[in-house]
Amino acid sequence: MSQIFEHISPADFFYRNRDIAGFSNPSRAIYSAIRELVENSLDAAESIGVPPDIFIRLTRIKESGRGVSVYELRVQDNGTGVPSQHIPSAFGQVLFGSKYRLKQSRGTFGLGGTMAILYGQITTHHPAHIISSTGDSRIYEYRLSIDIRRNRPIILQRKSLDNDHKWRGTIVEFRLEGDYFRAMPKVLEYLKQTAVVNPYANITFIDPRGRLYMFTRATTSMPPPPKETKPHPYGVDVEMMQRLIQSTDARDMLTFMVETFHRVGKSIAKNFLKFAGISPKRDPKKLRPDEVVHLVQKMKTFDEFLPPDASCLSPLGEELLKAGIIKEYQPEFIAAIQRKPSTYSGHPFIVEAAIAYGGNIPRKGDIVLFRFANRIPLLYDEASDVSWKIIKSINWRRYKATPDMPIAIAVHVCSTKIPYKTVGKEFIADRPEVSREILFAIRYVARKLQKFLTRVEYKQKELRRLNIFAKYLPKIARFSTDLAEKKRTPNVDKLIRSVKRIEED
Amino acid sequence: MSQIFEHISPADFFYRNRDIAGFSNPSRAIYSAIRELVENSLDAAESIGVPPDIFIRLTRIKESGRGVSVYELRVQDNGTGVPSQHIPSAFGQVLFGSKYRLKQSRGTFGLGGTMAILYGQITTHHPAHIISSTGDSRIYEYRLSIDIRRNRPIILQRKSLDNDHKWRGTIVEFRLEGDYFRAMPKVLEYLKQTAVVNPYANITFIDPRGRLYMFTRATTSMPPPPKETKPHPYGVDVEMMQRLIQSTDARDMLTFMVETFHRVGKSIAKNFLKFAGISPKRDPKKLRPDEVVHLVQKMKTFDEFLPPDASCLSPLGEELLKAGIIKEYQPEFIAAIQRKPSTYSGHPFIVEAAIAYGGNIPRKGDIVLFRFANRIPLLYDEASDVSWKIIKSINWRRYKATPDMPIAIAVHVCSTKIPYKTVGKEFIADRPEVSREILFAIRYVARKLQKFLTRVEYKQKELRRLNIFAKYLPKIARFSTDLAEKKRTPNVDKLIRSVKRIEED
């Protein structure tokens, strides 16, 4: 009757429940592994403002039965590099990384890269091979595996090499079991769309058949790199408040408020403390637990905090968003909008949208939608995504658009925290603040499209109009002459001329 | 330019990403908290074969603004109890528990209860209160909170009391912020359906309005408690194999195979080792890493392993499944089936299904579906669930059923590992092995329904048929007499009698 109690490590937890992290079957595993590593590489290059150069190679090692093979995946970037002492943990320990701060990054759950390596290990038992340099005089090379029960890296080999050419970047190479041929369409679509929203990146992919896919950068102009930011008062809960109090140097609440929170100046801090009934002079570290709870609740109901600014976000900008679509489709018309920063539960976010018409956009009887979140293309579960729901709710006839027109829409949401509905990061939840912004963005570009379509229509209409008077007036003259039993048909030239003058006004 | 690397604890991870564990908003948080604790309680009672008595009380403490209130949730059970030394970790540490073994239990992700307490802490900063006894002479009482950064319990108070009445069970009481009134319909539906598939349980719920809901047990007969089982060879990966090798006492591979794996006897073990090309005499602990990988791959392709037996599973049984539905709907007709155990990726599972017709089943223009997994009712995302897809794919006319008939179907899947698609445990993925079993189960009960409907129809038809000859034959006689210009109408009684004899055959 006695029970056995035990603790498992987070690595063990994800090992046991790998399907919830996107590694549910051999096809999805290939897709997720490539995706997680590519996104880490993009983040690594952008964090130092360098246009990313990413090289991906997937090699088939051997068949392992039932349509599944062992592959070797190599992903190389020119990003910031990982300092030698952090390499083992960064690639051999779940929930270790540089992505837990409040800034925009792609891998918000902080376990993608290690999860891919972990999946490789449990399917092939082959160590991972990591090479990295931060651009200084040394290059470090590790062979690692993961002690899953302890969530610890096991270092099998460590080398240090001269870095004569000042190379900087990271190479990750490991083996995993998977099914590339079923994953292929999604993998290629993923890389293609990633290139669309990261037009400053070079992405090269050699697939197991030896085919080379190159997505060459269209520009070297980079968006400003995302910055880390202080927490916004609306997004703070009791736990976070305690952490902030613990780590502050401030001796009084006024200073604490101003130094700790995003966009809180002295006068706002004073007003708030008055509203909360807490003296500005109190030592934050001496607040009783119930006062901390009270403080947090008051923060959520205080109306005067400024909205977060977006310096911590890195949107694409209208030009980049357009450039990607133009490169892909050469449309007749394109319009884009970047909305002002907004906020949900204290997280700042920015919505960008573009609409394009004509060119190579397919006429598929419905609008073509591209979804992006923090520059990641979202490919699965389109119908559950908030953007799709919004597009469906819009009365497109109002914008002179019909389903058979070649129209494409791209929506990009960037935020310090994207409201994903699942760990698989495949679709965005229907948060009212976010969906309102998306709606406004799409409406805005739809109005631009409407103007374009109206202009085209108007020109055609004018041409048709001019001939109508010239056609009918002589007939009226002729029939009425006959009806009235007159001899001479009256002249209508003057009337026709008068119509033309009206047209030219 | 320098990056900051850090490790976060699993508690911290789930704190930061609580929406993926079912705590995304105040309404859902109430639902998830009740659900996780009730399921723990059911498991705790069943594991010792005791009919569960569960008492739930949700009390509103105060309003905390914007429609949200602070509630106190108390859940009490008569289960196995938690040994004193494990209480702090079991309720104050994420990924600690007794549910990581290979047996059927409700909380497969092993973080639900602590997650509820963690959510309560971050929204109210109030400690949790745990009282438990395993039925011995002492009752232990703890006040706890969680050190989220370290994933550690903080013991605020510990008491030990005499257990004069040999009470056994666990009481969990804590506060959380939530919105009961929006959650209410789902909470009540959840409890109602839980009572349907756990007819041996007493469930009492006092809601914040003070209303008492009692779901009284319909039977005291319990299904056999689920047993722990050894791993099945098909479900083993490299990591697990290494763990098994590490912990075995066996000195040769033959013994290792027989002692370690589910349903592997000597002759199967021998055949397999021959197939894998590994000597039965080899010391398992001396296998090289590549040999371990090879062993695992061979295990997946060997055809002769026996399917897992279901002794580790605890299905409801046809009678219990029926009893629940009869209690709820008093249908005119009911049929149930328990399928034989089957397996996917090495996990044994059993599908049970019932169909009911008439009585109080609503006619809602579509079949009413109840979904259960390991005796948990599944309420969200019905349309994505495999059972719903199967019901939609069936041509019900073949079974004489039409959408307007009052038909209810219940499907119960039990397994050592339910293939959920999300952490929210709300719907079952479309695994071919599982969906085939569900299809066969539903078809079986549908055929039973068909027989019932056919019998009803046949009786009505016979009645109608008998009168037809008696109606028409005299008319034929009369009109033909007139046409033929005869005087006397011929007698048709004999003909009518001859028809009746045919009918009686």
Add this chain to the structure above:
Amino acid sequence: MRKIKPSMKERRKRVLQALKGLGEKIYTQIEKGKFPWIEMPSRSTDNIYYDPELRQYILGDKKIRRSAGNIRHIASFTKLVWTAFFVRELTRERKTSTLRDLYYSAQAYEMSFKDQAESDNIITDLETVIGHAREDFNVFPEERSAVFGDLTIEYNVPGYEGKRLNLTSHPDGVMIGPALTSADFVRTSADKVIAIEKGGLFTRFIEEQVYRKFNAILVLTAGQAPRATRAFIHRLNTELELPVYIFTDGDPWGMHIAMVIISGSANAAHLRDLTTPDAVWSGVWATDIVNYKLPSDKLTDVDIKRLHELARDPRYKGELWQREIKTFMKIKKKAEQEAFSRYGLTYIVDEYLPAKLEGEA
């Protein structure tokens, strides 16, 4: 036997005069260097009123103006003038045209109508402008109905001028076409008119000599009565002073067939002499379905919706109408004229008709 004054030649002269007047007006406007325009009563629903004195729909005071200076009007304006031109030729030459012929004839003048609906609508415009029904300027639709009974007519069509025909001469019924509607009435011995919705019953009435037994002129409307037939019934009622009885199916649609003969339709609010306000709807009533236990069908949703519309219609104010509408709604049943056949083929003539004509209403 009675003699009646001929009237049809006079009418043709008036039509020709009106067409010429229209042409003169437009001609003068162009001569003065103006975009020609015409004005006519609006036929939009907000300008249609029920006139309880005339007992038909009429147009109100709202006018619409069609101007050749308006891009949206000029095409239909031109087509209107052309149509006037075309029908004047018809009338002068005493030929007829179907609506379909007219639709095609425009093509010779490089002026196609979009569809026949457009050309039909232009003809209605012309009716409104000159105040004459299209039958007066020899344009007819295809549908034909029939008449049977002791009425002698005198033709006005070319080649038949002065010829006479008695309308009992063909026991299948005499077709109501341009020749008949333009004929003058000479004499009749009948003292009533019975209008019948369906051909089967019309034939039955001829076979059963209803025209003789009841001294009646029988008119087959063949469903909703064509306008020429309504005009013909109007003339039977006014020129011959014969009371008119109408038999239709017992459902909202049959009831409305009777009503259109009696009070006209909103579509013809711009015209006179198409209605017969004193005509009587004699059956099949909803109350007949009850009293005669007729085989019946359930009213459909469409039927019931129609009944609700009729209940609000000003033409249906009268007591009889309201009673029958209510009865329909209550019994939720309808019956066809042929339903009487369940009591034998002659029942309707032997039993039902006499009761109805005696006016149990």
Add this chain to the structure above:
Amino acid sequence: MRKIKPSMKERRKRVLQALKGLGEKIYTQIEKGKFPWIEMPSRSTDNIYYDPELRQYILGDKKIRRSAGNIRHIASFTKLVWTAFFVRELTRERKTSTLRDLYYSAQAYEMSFKDQAESDNIITDLETVIGHAREDFNVFPEERSAVFGDLTIEYNVPGYEGKRLNLTSHPDGVMIGPALTSADFVRTSADKVIAIEKGGLFTRFIEEQVYRKFNAILVLTAGQAPRATRAFIHRLNTELELPVYIFTDGDPWGMHIAMVIISGSANAAHLRDLTTPDAVWSGVWATDIVNYKLPSDKLTDVDIKRLHELARDPRYKGELWQREIKTFMKIKKKAEQEAFSRYGLTYIVDEYLPAKLEGEA
């Protein structure tokens, strides 16, 4: 002028005899204590053949048996016997009934038909069993067509026995109903028959005195010719020995209207004397659309599908038919008879008709 031998009374006698024979057969079977049954040629599609000699569809040798001992047959068997009983009354009393009347009349005998489709089908069964068309036992549908021209007929209907009518007496055309179809032909000066699909053109032909100029009897088919009208054309062709020319719209449907007059339909494979194999389709041909540059519409997908069906139909083997089908497919256009109006209302009579009757085909 010519005189013709009357034929209609003889036919009625034969029908009555056949009905009595049917009754006797059933009566005898019941007398012998057997479930009565009857046998008739199957009308299912696999038993319908085109007979190139008769130039119409006929039924093959396959028989079906209807037995009162079969639960699935007994209701329709009873209704068949009742129908025979009912029409014998009709014929004996020289009354007519519409298909609709017959549908209702059954109710008096507690034997409702499901719908009119069922009762129509039972009547076709009876036609098959006794080998006479329903017009011979006085059951008619509602549709009516018309005739005009110099033909004098003598009625056989009660009250008109011996009365005569010349079919030019009403310039709107004379309705083809039970009285006309049961009349005998007395004399005619015409030397041809022209059948016309549409009422507008029929009226035009009367107005333009085509009957006189071309010495023709004009028959208006009003779309697909009703069977009574086809039987009437057959009699004009056989009893009066007049050649028949058919004018229809220029599309697959018009073409088929002509074909059904000429060679009949599969639905009437069980009957004779409904076809006129020597009749000629004179237009509007696809080649006319080209040669006369007629206003035309595009063929729809349904039209084209129909053309493909006709191309495979054994009745369409002839050279003319195949040529026109091919031309339709090539030009992908169709035109209505009224389309000639674009050249003026009289063009069709002045130019087109003479060319066609001279047989440029």
